[in-house]
Amino acid sequence: EDKVVQSPLSLVVHEGDTVTLNCSYEVTNFRSLLWYKQEKKAPTFLFMLTSSGIEKKSGRLSSILDKKELFSILNITATQTGDSAVYLCGSGNTGKLIFGQGTTLQVKP
Amino acid sequence: DSGVTQTPKHLITATGQRVTLRCSPRSGDLSVYWYQQSLDQGLQFLIQYYNGEERAKGNILERFSAQQFPDLHSELNLSSLELGDSALYFCASSVGLPAGGYTFGSGTRLTVV
Numbered sequence: 171e172d173k174v175v176q177s178p179l180s181l182v183v184h185e186g187d188t189v190t191l192n193c194s195y196e197v198t199n200f201r202s203l204l205w206y207k208q209e210k211k212a213p214t215f216l217f218m219l220t221s222s223g224i225e226k227k228s229g230r231l232s233s234i235l236d237k238k239e240l241f242s243i244l245n246i247t248a249t250q251t252g253d254s255a256v257y258l259c260g261s262g263n264t265g266k267l268i269f270g271q272g273t274t275l276q277v278k279p
Numbered sequence: 280d281s282g283v284t285q286t287p288k289h290l291i292t293a294t295g296q297r298v299t300l301r302c303s304p305r306s307g308d309l310s311v312y313w314y315q316q317s318l319d320q321g322l323q324f325l326i327q328y329y330n331g332e333e334r335a336k337g338n339i340l341e342r343f344s345a346q347q348f349p350d351l352h353s354e355l356n357l358s359s360l361e362l363g364d365s366a367l368y369f370c371a372s373s374v375g376l377p378a379g380g381y382t383f384g385s386g387t388r389l390t391v392v
Contacts, residue, residue: 202380204380204381206383211367211385211386212281212283212369212383212384212385212386213322213369213383214281214383215380215381215382218380258321258322260322266312266324266327266335266337267312267324267381268324269314269321269322269324270321271320271321272321272322
């Protein structure tokens with residue numbers, strides 16, 4: 171059965187800290203791994219990683235994919251209170267995305 | 280605005296009742312996905328439709344059903360509602376297959392009392 175596991179489930183840091191969120195996956199016919207940020211309602215897209223794109227960066231956020239070990243990490247440097255959210259990792263093939271439980275990040279001033 | 284429209288935004292109903300949630304995908308997207316998000320379960324995949332046809336099914340209860348219409352909007356029907364069905368229901372859409380990522384709607388908050 172396909173599954174995605176995220177760790178830690180929750181994290182509390184102070185502004186300026188660097189955090190690393192983890193995602194391991196087991197997906198049949200893997201095609202992509204995606205990271206989303208969910209603040210109040212709808213998850214919003216952050217990154218997509220595939221066999222042809224295993225490292226992505228946008229501002230203070232970056233992500234890598236290790237296809238051999240079947241995991242991905244999301245790094246956030248110089249965290250800000252606005253980074254407080256649930257971060258979702260999803261992995262899929264051609265049928266659907268399976269999501270992990272999410273990591274709840276709280277950034278304190 | 281993500282372009283994926285879900286209605287209603289909130290719904291309160293009694294146990295045993297039936298409700299219909301509606302989703303209009305982003306313009307040009309052919310695939311629609313339904314997810315259930317409860318506090319202790321995370322985002323659970325329910326079902327996918329592609330251009331009117333069911334494409335993939337997840338842990339969707341027999342009391343739940345969905346369809347996608349010729350204009351590509353989709354409806355999720357929940358019947359014989361139980362307290363445990365209270366959750367946030369998301370619809371997402373994509374151009375084709377999900378490898379390129381989804382766009383999520385803002386969700387329908389269902390409360391069963």
